[in-house]
Amino acid sequence: xxxxxxxxxxxxxxxxxxxxxxxxxxxxxxxxxxxxxxxxxxxxxxxxxxxxxxxxxxxxxxxxxxxxxxxxxxxxxxxxxxxxxxxxxxxxxxxxxxxxxxxxxxxxxxxxxxxxxxxxxxxxxxxxxxxxxxxxxxxxxxxxxxxxxxxx
Numbered sequence: 001x002x003x004x005x006x007x008x009x010x011x012x013x014x015x016x017x018x019x020x021x022x023x024x025x026x027x028x029x030x031x032x033x034x035x036x037x038x039x040x041x042x043x044x045x046x047x048x049x050x051x052x053x054x055x056x057x058x059x060x061x062x063x064x065x066x067x068x069x070x071x072x073x074x075x076x077x078x079x080x081x082x083x084x085x086x087x088x089x090x091x092x093x094x095x096x097x098x099x100x101x102x103x104x105x106x107x108x109x110x111x112x113x114x115x116x117x118x119x120x121x122x123x124x125x126x127x128x129x130x131x132x133x134x135x136x137x138x139x140x141x142x143x144x145x146x147x148x149x150x151x152x
Contacts, residue, residue, distance in 0.1 A: 004070040011082075012062050017049045020067050024078060027069050031076060032129040040107040041078070041126055047100035048080035048122040056084025056120065075109065075125040083119040 007023055009016040024045040028038045049065055057063035068079045101122070104111055108124040 004068050006066065006068045008064050008066045010062050011053045011057055011065050016053065016065065017046055020049045020065070020080070021046050023067070024069065028076065028126070031071070033076075033126070034129070037126065037129075041076070044104045044107050044111075044124050044126075045078060045080065047104050048078075048124065051100055051122070052080065052082040052084070052120070056082040071128065072125070074128050076128055078124045078126070079121055080124075081119060081121040085117070085119075 005023070005027070007020060009019060021042050024041050025038055028041045033041065045067070049067070052063075052065040056065070063082060063084050066081045068077075068081075070077050101113060104122065104124060109127045110125045112121075112123045114121045114123075
């Protein structure tokens with residue numbers, strides 16, 4: 001599949017996590033994921049986006065969180081990125097930090113975390129349901145416009 005859906009929001013917008021979670025849910029359902037798998041996708045997206053909101057930018061600074069969604073082979077790939085500077089002076093950090101990303105590591109079929117001076121990326125992969133179980137299910141390309149409209 002060649003289509004990549006991309007969405008962007010400012011971390012200082014009220015409840016910027018929900019639209020990303022809703023987009024991920026719509027795509028996962030349309031691809032034939034079970035309710036349990038959809039819940040896992042939603043939780044992972046929520047944790048990754050919340051991590052950006054809490055850690056990427058100082059409290060007084062606006063910044064973007066970007067999510068891209070696409071099918072890659074037998075997997076749904078969801079990437080959450082920012083252009084912030086991560087945890088550091090003036091940013092929230094506690095003993096409980098890192099719990100959300102640990103959840104992502106366990107729930108996604110595989111994931112990577114990349115932090116550089118230019119920002120952070122969390123790549124999450126979820127195995128697609130078997131093709132026979134997906135008969136009649138829409139592909140990301142077919143549902144792209146509906147998902148985009150739901151995000152706006």
